[in-house]
Amino acid sequence: MTTYQETVAAEATIAEQAWAETFGRAMAAVAGCFARRETRATMAELVAGLLMEVDTRNCWTLGQALGHPGPHRLQHLLSRARFDHERxxxxxxxLVAGELAGQEVVLVADETGDAKSSTDCVGAGPQYSGALGGVGLCQVAVHLAAVTATMKVIVDRALYLPADWAADEERREVAGVPEEVVFATKPQQALSMVTGVLASGLDARWFAGDEVYCGRELRRGIRALGLGYTVGIAATYQVTDGAGHRWEARKLINKVRPEQWLRRRTGHGAKGTREYDWAWLEVRPDDTPGGNGNGNGNGNAAGAGAGAGTSVLVARRHRYTGEVSYFRCWAPGDVPLGTLVEVICRRWRIEETFQLAKGFTGLDQGQVTCWNSWMRWSLFSLIAAAVLALTAAAVHDGSERQPRLVPLTCPELIRLLRAIVLSPPARDRDHVLHWTAWRRHHQAVATACHQQRHRRHDQP
Structure with a gap:
């Protein structure tokens, strides 16, 4: 046990140094986006404050934890400060692209939702969210993550505006939505983010997504950017085999003989190694850039060894329940099944980034209602998560761990940083009493205004 403790102590020292270096580089990267030094300093406080050990994260709780006399500095930063958040x-x-240089990067798109109580919040409306487990009043945002064999980090996000919300001029004006922002589908938002990330210098080879991102327009755009893709499809999704016949995915996969299913390890879980049975069949591509797009044209024949690339239908079967999932895949050149399986499995890791961002950097806790506030809060949350991921990668690369110790995870890294680097939340008696009085007075005023508004509406 002493040997393990010495290893952990060495990792803690490396983590402290790596955090200071990575956090400093991140703050220097965005320094030129601020018009005033004071605003830039408040941003650095907020990003570090998001990692503090507090119950919830919003302007009130973080203002108190950081020792501010009120939430006004943080609210000004989110809503009115002169700050180019897009830049x-x-x-x-x-910065992330530089850190991932030389690694095989998979860009993964997925959306997540945050429950809301009013449609006055920008983009909020009745819509489906997997985080809510169905349809509910929520905001939905599409995120793009860069995933490698050892790292996962969100590099962009886009708030989804439902069609009715995007067309409502009054609500747009109240929420401060820019005029150039128009309705876009989630696949269109994903393609726009992929294009922007590649333009920033990130060297990626693959794109992965679930059934939401299997549309032909998105797949054609991904191919035009020079990437391969693996996207989930429904069992009833129709594909064209090499002979030109149309099949539902679930029926075409029945052509696979029992001995053609290959069992492959796909990762590790709480109960041990995950293993599934995999199979693939050649299909014709229907998304050739500049092609006719019907999947039946001559010269679009696919498969391993085809000159235009590898176009296949991949099936994953649970080894116990027999449940089958389907994926449409394309790659420029010849690739083995093992490569496609690895890319498909990396898609699942974006869920881990959501858990980290929501659990430790307050991605869904901002309680913001306007466009600028949402864009900036989500940006600061993703910066904090990115610094964590890059710090963890630096610790993993720079230390020799014991064989009976798992690599340092981001949750464990946060616990270390809270103990040795991050300032503890301000909890002295006078400060706590000041905030208690401020909160109660503010809530009393808000209650009186709310009741007065109701009375005015009730008058004939």
């Missing part, structure tokens, strides 16, 4: 996002993407 800041690009600078952070360039």
């Amino acid at each position: 800041a996002r690009e600078e952070i993407a360039r």
Whole structure:
């Protein structure tokens, strides 16, 4: 046990140094996006404050934890401060691109939702969210993550505006939605983010997504950018085999003989190694850039060894339940099944980034209602998560761990940083009493205004 403790102590020292270096580079990268030094300093406080050990994260709780006399500085930063948050996002993407140089990167798109109580919040409306487990009043945002064999980090996000919300001029004006922002589908948002991230210098080879991102327009755009893709499809999704016949995915996969299913390890879980049975069949591509797009044209024949690339239908079967999932895949050139399986499995890791961002950097806790506030809060949350991921990668690369110790995870890294680097939340008696009085007075005023508004509406 002493040997393990010495190893952990060495990792803690490396983590402290790596955090200081990575956090400093991140703050330097976005420094030019601010018009005033004071605003830039408040941003650095907020990003570090998001990692503090507090119950919830919003302007009130973080203002108190940081020792501010009120939430006004943080609220000003989110809503009115002169700050180019789009440029800041690009600078952070360039920073991440530099750190991932030389690694095989998979860009993964997925959306997540945050429950809301009013449609006055920008983009909020009745819509489906997997995080809510169905349809509910929520905001939905599409995120793009860069995933390698050892790292996962979100590099961009886009708030989804439902069609009715995007067309409502009154609500747009109240929420401060820019005029150039128009309705876009989630696949269109994903393609736009992929294009922007590649332009920032990130060297990626693959794109992965679930059934939401299997549309032909998105797949054609991904191919035009020079990437391969693996996207989930429904069992009833129709594909064209090499002979030109149309099949549902579930029926075409029945052509696979029992001995053609291959069992492959796909990762590790709480109960041990995950293993599934995999199979693939050649299909014709229907998304050739500049092609006719019907999947039946001559010269679009696919498969391993085809000159135009590898176009296949991949099936994953659970070894116990027999449940089958389907994926449409394309790659420029010849690739083995093992490579496609690895890319498909990396898609699942974006869920881990959501858990980290929501659990430790307050991605869904901002309680913001306007466009600028949402864009900036989500940006600061993603910066904090990116610094964590890059710090963990630096610790993993720079230390020799014991064989009976798992690599340092981001949750464990946060616990170390809270103990040795991050300032503890301000909890002295006078400060706590000041905030208690401020909160109660503010809530009393808000209650009186709310009741007065109701009375005015009730008058004939």
